[in-house]
Amino acid sequence: MKVLNCPLNGPRNISEFAYGGEVESHPDPHACSDAEWTDFVFFENNAAAVVREWWCHVATAYWFIAERDTTTDEIVRTYPASEAFTQRMEFPAPARAPARGEDKP
Amino acid sequence: MPFGLLKYGFSKKYPARRHFAPRGDLRPSYDVVIIGGGGHGLATAYYLAKEHGITNVAVLDKGYIGGGNTGRNTAIIRSNYLTPEGVRFYDESIRLFRDLSQELDYNILYSERGHVTLAHTDAALRTMRWRVEVNKHLGVASELVLRDELARLVPQINLSEHVRYPVLGALHHPPGSIARHDAVAWGYGGAASRMGVEIHQKTTVTDILKKNGRVVGVVTDRGAVACAKTVQAVAGDSSLIAKMAGFRAPILTVPLQACVSQPLKPFLDAIVVSGSLHVYVSQSDRGELVMGGATDPYPLYSTRPSLEFKEGLMAHILELFPFLAEVKLLRQWSGMADMTPDFSPIMGLTPLENHYIDAGWGTWGFKATPVAGKRMAELVATGEVPGLIEPFRLSRFREFKLLGEKGAASVGH
Numbered sequence: 001m002k003v004l005n006c007p008l009n010g011p012r013n014i015s016e017f018a019y020g021g022e023v024e025s026h027p028d029p030h031a032c033s034d035a036e037w038t039d040f041v042f043f044e045n046n047a048a049a050v051v052r053e054w055w056c057h058v059a060t061a062y063w064f065i066a067e068r069d070t071t072t073d074e075i076v077r078t079y080p081a082s083e084a085f086t087q088r089m090e091f092p093a094p095a096r097a098p099a100r101g102e103d104k105p
Numbered sequence: 106m107p108f109g110l111l112k113y114g115f116s117k118k119y120p121a122r123r124h125f126a127p128r129g130d131l132r133p134s135y136d137v138v139i140i141g142g143g144g145h146g147l148a149t150a151y152y153l154a155k156e157h158g159i160t161n162v163a164v165l166d167k168g169y170i171g172g173g174n175t176g177r178n179t180a181i182i183r184s185n186y187l188t189p190e191g192v193r194f195y196d197e198s199i200r201l202f203r204d205l206s207q208e209l210d211y212n213i214l215y216s217e218r219g220h221v222t223l224a225h226t227d228a229a230l231r232t233m234r235w236r237v238e239v240n241k242h243l244g245v246a247s248e249l250v251l252r253d254e255l256a257r258l259v260p261q262i263n264l265s266e267h268v269r270y271p272v273l274g275a276l277h278h279p280p281g282s283i284a285r286h287d288a289v290a291w292g293y294g295g296a297a298s299r300m301g302v303e304i305h306q307k308t309t310v311t312d313i314l315k316k317n318g319r320v321v322g323v324v325t326d327r328g329a330v331a332c333a334k335t336v337q338a339v340a341g342d343s344s345l346i347a348k349m350a351g352f353r354a355p356i357l358t359v360p361l362q363a364c365v366s367q368p369l370k371p372f373l374d375a376i377v378v379s380g381s382l383h384v385y386v387s388q389s390d391r392g393e394l395v396m397g398g399a400t401d402p403y404p405l406y407s408t409r410p411s412l413e414f415k416e417g418l419m420a421h422i423l424e425l426f427p428f429l430a431e432v433k434l435l436r437q438w439s440g441m442a443d444m445t446p447d448f449s450p451i452m453g454l455t456p457l458e459n460h461y462i463d464a465g466w467g468t469w470g471f472k473a474t475p476v477a478g479k480r481m482a483e484l485v486a487t488g489e490v491p492g493l494i495e496p497f498r499l500s501r502f503r504e505f506k507l508l509g510e511k512g513a514a515s516v517g518h
Contacts (some may be wrong), residue, residue: 004450015413021401042355042502046344048406071406
């Protein structure tokens with residue numbers, strides 16, 4: 001049994017958690033280009049190193065960040081997301097949604 | 106009898122055939138350097154030499170031939186996919202596999218067994234009807250069977266309704282086969298080597314040399330070599346080689362575990378798969394039950410085993426075959442699968458000119474070994490992307506033209 005230390009629930013079996021992908025900066029979906037958006041949605045660093053990742057304790061639906069070595073599976077550190085994200089991210093909707101088939105401004 | 110065997114073994118009249126020419130020094134330059142000496146890399150080298158006359162080729166592998174996912178898969182070959190692009194592609198692979206022992210003069214123990222994918226839910230049956238229609242339209246043998254027909258086809262399965270996931274029906278794919286996966290790598294490697302291709306085992310690529318957006322060579326732990334073209338066929342390490350080439354790939358490296366039981370007398374001819382139960386099982390020619398399940402729940406560059414995998418897999422195997430309860434597990438291993446978001450592979454051009462990619466083979470790569478090698482060789486030799494692999498281009502992710510094979514490529518995702 002592998003144990004993950006949840007910042008909210010303490011040490012729990014890793015099978016109670018869901019992996020949520022690497023922590024990446026989120027581009028503004030209304031303003032970014034297709035290349036930036038596909039980069040964010042589909043492409044991965046997939047690094048063999050210590051990586052910052054989203055994890056969720058499923059039973060309590062609590063999302064947090066773990067630093068994990070993807071070559072040894074060693075979990076270096078876990079902490080609440082509020083430590084990395086100090087303010088709310090806002091993506092204001094554009095004044096007018098582009099019509100179907102119309103290019104982005 | 107033992108003396109006869111010993112006499113045969115020591116006799117100079119029957120020398121053992123060497124699989125590959127011994128590894129010499131690296132030449133200063135090659136026409137093509139293939140990074141990765143698994144089935145795909147060796148098949149690419151073989152078809153480059155045989156069909157395009159390009160023999161100034163080096164296959165570099167950081168480990169040994171076929172020691173990666175080529176020797177770690179469960180050796181299942183089938184073409185009952187969901188998208189027309191996928192069905193056409195894998196069907197050509199089956200046709201190549203059937204003649205491969207003859208072509209390579211090496212017995213790959215190709216064994217046509219029939220492939221049965223169980224449905225435990227109405228949703229699974231619905232997807233199977235869809236797959237059957239796509240398959241039949243493209244001339245691939247595929248049939249939906251219900252419980253009575255399934256009981257005739259695979260009488261070994263527990264069809265009781267008093268289990269957690271009763272079986273409702275199955276997708277029957279008669280051409281489904283297994284083969285000896287090591288032999289595929291050795292056969293391709295040996296045949297390529299006899300035509301002049303160099304195979305360099307224990308040679309790690311540490312960097313890719315570029316000039317004006319083109320590949321000009323690779324750096325290895327045995328020195329640098331110049332080359333006109335490079336092919337990467339490195340499965341779980343695809344993202345690391347892509348990074349050397351200067352681009353990111355839509356790939357996550359996730360371990361896939363598998364195991365075999367102790368050898369039993371032959372009792373199971375069909376290959377049995379259940380997506381809902383996260384199980385696939387077949388019986389090898391040695392009598393071992395070859396069993397696998399879903400990929401691990403999160404990415405990792407490691408082939409470590411886990412107890413969770415064995416517990417989950419065995420619980421489900423015993424629901425299908427309760428009489429296996431006393432059978433012992435013999436070996437367990439895992440491989441690093443390069444998973445893509447749409448469960449289809451990535452083949453073709455890359456942002457770096459003259460660097461070609463054969464990746465994203467996740468949990469479905471072994472069955473594509475001949476066709477991937479043949480079509481990658483065609484691409485490398487001619488510079489034109491063959492129509493058969495064009496839909497699997499890397500840039501499809503930039504154009505939102507994904508090829509969703511999740512319903513047919515995977516177990517338990």
